[in-house]
Amino acid sequence: MLIRSWGYLGVVSAALVMGAFFYVLWRGGWQPGRPTGEGLPLRGTYITATTATFAGIVTCQIGTALAARTDHAALRDIGLFTNPLLLAGIGFELAFTAVLVYVPILQDLFGTASLPLDVVVLIAVFPVLVWGTDELRRPRRRSHR
Template sequence: MPLPLTVLQLLAIDLGTETLPAIALGREPAEPGLMNRPPRRRSEGVIQGAMLARAWGVLGGVSAALVLGAFFGTLLLGRWHPGAATGPGSALHHTWQQATTMTFLGIVVCQIGTAFAARTHTASLRAIGVTSNRLLLWGIAFEIVFAAVIVLVPPFRAVFGTAPPEPAQLVLLVPFPFVVWGVDEMWRWRRRRARTRSRTTLPGG
């Protein structure tokens, strides 16, 4: 089974595409309705089970499924089969490079959906507005340009081992951020609904 991402591509994500959006999220204002919630218990930790379920199960799980689907789809369309050689000089080496590039680009576009979703804990994106965090928009623009340079500029392609995907493959990536954000939006809607129900069941609610 070939690796879906090379070491340098992974570093390009960790140290390149993720950096500015992460900084921008750190500057995100408090979400609407925060002061209407009861204070947290003293024994409640910063990292909670619901937070991990959202990060790993919802955002991470959906992103992983989409990205791996793009990776294996690219390999299979290139007539790859388990055990087939994909190293330098093999007939499938270019196909594998395209597949890892799809993984790289898939993670980048899923980061965009995750960034918009992570702006709030429970409130909807409509409540805060898409363009209210200008720093995040600049960070997303930077990561798109950074990823394009790695995939399209020949010297960078040689270093990072990428290969430009076909136009149809790039079109496949377009829905990824909307799927990631949409699933998380439903998750947050259910949490808001559950919180509203718990309030109405309290004495005097």
């Protein structure tokens, strides 16, 4: 059952991340069929969109990690702060992602771009959405034990 749950969370995460990717492209003026290759006007928009994809994957994984702590019990029952190593890992992963996204020398090395505030706010909601969709499925899983 846990594997099927992770597959479901993967689908939710993929939809959120692809939504962020296309949101960034759209806000940058991209339309289907417009090229984004090297030296073209939309290249920067494309780099920002792929960076949003990377950061979105990271934030979705946070939601998945919180959801995967238990298969049947609600997070409120086990507590958000009962696994300090998980919280330390999440803190490290967020700090590391911020460094890759915002430090200029690393942007050049890894092909990332600074994310605008609206995109940061958008992807900051992803952990709650991923965890929340799993939480909504838990009562059904509890009844089928």
